Amino acid sequence: MSKKLTVKSVSIMGILVAAEIILARFTIHTWNFKIGFSFIPIVIAAILFGPIAGGMVAAIGDIISALLFPVGAFFPGFTLTAFLTGVLFGLFLKKKATFLNVLFSVLIVQGIISQFINTFFISFLYGSPYWPLFITRISQSAVLSVVQFVFIFLISNKLIPLLKKHTELNQTQRT
Numbered sequence: 001m002s003k004k005l006t007v008k009s010v011s012i013m014g015i016l017v018a019a020e021i022i023l024a025r026f027t028i029h030t031w032n033f034k035i036g037f038s039f040i041p042i043v044i045a046a047i048l049f050g051p052i053a054g055g056m057v058a059a060i061g062d063i064i065s066a067l068l069f070p071v072g073a074f075f076p077g078f079t080l081t082a083f084l085t086g087v088l089f090g091l092f093l094k095k096k097a098t099f100l101n102v103l104f105s106v107l108i109v110q111g112i113i114s115q116f117i118n119t120f121f122i123s124f125l126y127g128s129p130y131w132p133l134f135i136t137r138i139s140q141s142a143v144l145s146v147v148q149f150v151f152i153f154l155i156s157n158k159l160i161p162l163l164k165k166h167t168e169l170n171q172t173q174r175t
Contacts, residue, residue, distance in 0.1 A: 009049055013057055016041035020061035021068070029071060033140050035147070042086045043152050047097065047160050051090025058086035077121040081113050088113070089152075097156030102149060110145045 019041040027036025038061070046054025062082040066074045092105035119137050123130040 046090035051087040054086030054090035055083040058082040106148045110141045115141045
């Protein structure tokens with residue numbers, strides 16, 4: 001995120017938070033399994049505005065979703081991992097969303113944050129043994145890794161250039 005927040009960037013981030021909340025409602029969700037597309041607005045924020053903005057969109061979206069549409073008790077650990085997810089996407093994808101950058105970002109988010117850390121939080125919250133839960137969540141991480149890789153690669157190479165071009169056209173029309 002640039003050092004200077006503009007009204008435009010804050011507005012776009014607000015729209016992305018709203019999109020994240022809406023997309024979070026349309027997920028396959030149980031107490032230990034979640035597959036959805038709420039990562040898309042987080043990735044867009046991370047690419048357009050950087051790691052901190054990606055983290056903020058993810059964390060704010062998580063908090064508001066938990067308040068408006070609770071699936072269980074609010075747990076700040078999930079907000080932390082949401083923030084870290086946005087930050088990681090921003091660190092890997094802000095400068096250039098190459099094949100390897102997308103791959104590494106998805107593998108770290110799904111492999112470390114989702115598989116290890118979120119599984120620990122679920123185990124802690126529900127008193128379920130960690131390793132059996134870890135094994136049951138491998139399929140979720142595998143499926144989401146493929147889904148995220150494909151969508152992030154498409155977003156970064158097709159949608160983001162269009163968004164940037166549209167933004168540049170609007171700026172040149174005003175001058």
